[in-house]
Amino acid sequence: xMLNKNNILLETxxxxxxxxxxxxxxxxxxxxxKGEINALIGPNGAGKTTLFNxxxxxxxxxxxxxxxxxxxxxxxxxHQIAETGMARTFQNIRLFAEMTxxxxxLIGSQCRYRMTLLGAxxxxxxxxxxxxxxxxxxxxxxxxxxxxxxxxxLARNLSYGDQRRLELARALATEPKLLLLDEPAAGMNLNExxxxxxxxxxxxxxxxxxxxxxxDMRMVMKIADTITVLDHGIKIxxxxxxxxxxxxxxxxxxxxxxxxxx
Amino acid sequence: xxxxxxxxxxxxxxxxxxxALGYTMVYGILQLINFAHGEIYMIGAYMGIIAxxxxxxxGLPDISIALTLVLTFLAAIIFTGAYGITLERxxxxxxxxxxxxxxxxxAIGMSIVLQNYVMxxxxxxxxxxxxxxxxxxxxxxxxxxxxxTQVLIMALSxxxxxxxxxxxxxxxxxxxxxxxxxxxxxxxLLGINTDRIIVITFLIGxxxxxxxxxxxSMYYGIVNFYMGYxxxxxxxxxxxxxxxxxxPGAMLGGILLGLLEALGAGYISSEYKDVFAFAVLVLxxxxxxxxxxxxxxxxxx
Numbered sequence: 001x002m003l004n005k006n007n008i009l010l011e012t013x014x015x016x017x018x019x020x021x022x023x024x025x026x027x028x029x030x031x032x033x034k035g036e037i038n039a040l041i042g043p044n045g046a047g048k049t050t051l052f053n054x055x056x057x058x059x060x061x062x063x064x065x066x067x068x069x070x071x072x073x074x075x076x077x078x079h080q081i082a083e084t085g086m087a088r089t090f091q092n093i094r095l096f097a098e099m100t101x102x103x104x105x106l107i108g109s110q111c112r113y114r115m116t117l118l119g120a121x122x123x124x125x126x127x128x129x130x131x132x133x134x135x136x137x138x139x140x141x142x143x144x145x146x147x148x149x150x151x152x153x154l155a156r157n158l159s160y161g162d163q164r165r166l167e168l169a170r171a172l173a174t175e176p177k178l179l180l181l182d183e184p185a186a187g188m189n190l191n192e193x194x195x196x197x198x199x200x201x202x203x204x205x206x207x208x209x210x211x212x213x214x215x216d217m218r219m220v221m222k223i224a225d226t227i228t229v230l231d232h233g234i235k236i237x238x239x240x241x242x243x244x245x246x247x248x249x250x251x252x253x254x255x256x257x258x259x260x261x262x
Numbered sequence: 263x264x265x266x267x268x269x270x271x272x273x274x275x276x277x278x279x280x281x282a283l284g285y286t287m288v289y290g291i292l293q294l295i296n297f298a299h300g301e302i303y304m305i306g307a308y309m310g311i312i313a314x315x316x317x318x319x320x321g322l323p324d325i326s327i328a329l330t331l332v333l334t335f336l337a338a339i340i341f342t343g344a345y346g347i348t349l350e351r352x353x354x355x356x357x358x359x360x361x362x363x364x365x366x367x368x369a370i371g372m373s374i375v376l377q378n379y380v381m382x383x384x385x386x387x388x389x390x391x392x393x394x395x396x397x398x399x400x401x402x403x404x405x406x407x408x409x410x411t412q413v414l415i416m417a418l419s420x421x422x423x424x425x426x427x428x429x430x431x432x433x434x435x436x437x438x439x440x441x442x443x444x445x446x447x448x449x450x451l452l453g454i455n456t457d458r459i460i461v462i463t464f465l466i467g468x469x470x471x472x473x474x475x476x477x478x479s480m481y482y483g484i485v486n487f488y489m490g491y492x493x494x495x496x497x498x499x500x501x502x503x504x505x506x507x508x509x510p511g512a513m514l515g516g517i518l519l520g521l522l523e524a525l526g527a528g529y530i531s532s533e534y535k536d537v538f539a540f541a542v543l544v545l546x547x548x549x550x551x552x553x554x555x556x557x558x559x560x561x562x563x
Binding site: 111 | 429434438440441444448449453454456
């Protein structure tokens with residue numbers, strides 16, 4: 001794999017996270033190139049979500065540094081990390097269920113605009129212009145994800161697949177450079193997965209880098225440019241889908257050690 | 263008689279509603295019962311009297327009574343707002359990730375601290391609302407006497423509650439508050455500075471309570487350092503009655519509780535006035551713990 005220093009968007013240096021003495025992830029070095037779709041795979045409990053949580057500031061890593069877009073973001077608060085241009089979705093859907101589809105997206109766009117209590121109360125011209133701009137963009141994201149007709153529906157009334165789409169739209173509304181997707185295809189049927197893959201490719205075309213955790217290997221092999229494999233909190237392989245498929249350690253981690261024949 | 267009691271009930275009910283809003287908003291975002299909230303209301307009442315005394319000293323009421331009242335309300339809400347923000351900084355933020363019980367104990371502690379602080383600073387005796395600023399006069403509608411103070415209290419409460427509703431529903435900050443209440447961590451990940459939203463929540467709650475404090479001191483003409491305790495528990499009851507965490511619920515709960523109290527006092531016995539409120543609290547907790555407008559308690563992961 002080519003490692004061009006200028007082309008790296010996200011880099012983790014020896015990220016370690018321990019929970020009461022147990023190493024959830026240990027010394028993980030990750031390099032994410034700009035503009036690529038990267039997949040993070042590994043058996044259950046490999047530490048994939050933990051790595052996501054450390055990167056997005058959900059909790060700080062025990063050790064190690066996270067460099068995003070040339071900037072050290074280790075220990076920043078989640079909302080500060082969001083401002084640097086990182087967005088994520090979760091394994092389980094975490095929409096604001098009691099708000100409308102439109103409002104969910106508007107919440108996402110907020111971090112790109114300064115909001116002041118005074119501006120909100122006075123409702124001055126600048127605030128109004130900003131709000132118009134935000135709404136215009138929100139409609140754009142609705143179209144992009146094909147949710148336009150649901151704009152005024154409550155998020156909880158959407159179908160499962162559409163809720164997943166809305167999560168993506170909301171994450172996109174924060175105008176990220178890097179999008180982290182935690183098992184976006186989980187619980188989707190074949191058709192929905194296909195639609196999702198197309199959407200992810202469309203996002204890539206918008207020059208947004210993607211890091212995704214996924215168990216659906218067919219999907220991973222099809223859309224990922226590079227793959228990183230974790231097992232028991234340790235990075236055991238990285239490379240293109242072809243390279244990873246052939247990697248002995250990976251096969252071992254997934255299927256188990258080949259029985260030695262006597 | 264009935265109309266009179268309804269008017270009295272609406273008056274006191276709107277004050278309960280204003281205080282209850284502070285409980286319910288903080289609960290909605292932090293799942294914390296801010297037991298020191300009643301004290302913020304008490305401080306609002308004291309601040310009103312202090313401000314008015316000062317304004318009388320500089321002779322402002324001679325120029326304009328209306329202006330004096332406006333400035334009094336402003337002074338009171340600025341101070342209670344500052345108290346609310348300080349309370350959050352000092353007593354709650356350091357415990358943000360502590361077990362919930364610790365914050366609750368911190369809240370009870372702050373309540374005691376504030377009560378005693380006001381007692382030491384202002385003396386243990388009741389303070390009287392300066393009679394120079396009492397609004398005289400009343401409307402008489404079919405045997406019922408509605409004082410102008412009552413009209414002022416109801417009008418101001420309606421104004422503030424509609425203002426709050428607009429703020430929560432229509433503004434960006436209001437939307438961020440709703441998002442934070444539904445899923446604080448997700449809101450953070452989407453770039454909302456949730457610490458700031460929490461501060462704003464305390465600020466708004468304290469402003470409403472401060473205004474309520476001034477109004478009640480105008481209405482009863484008397485304040486003391488322990489007045490926040492009973493009012494706080496009643497407003498909390500109102501919040502539970504409407505469904506804790508639910509903003510329209512707090513308004514409804516406050517008004518209903520006020521009506522119930524006034525009707526109970528008028529038709530049964532005024533000695534048992536407080537009993538009605540607490541009986542309601544017990545009954546609601548037994549039969550409908552989610553309150554009138556409350557949603558089912560969702561299990562948060």
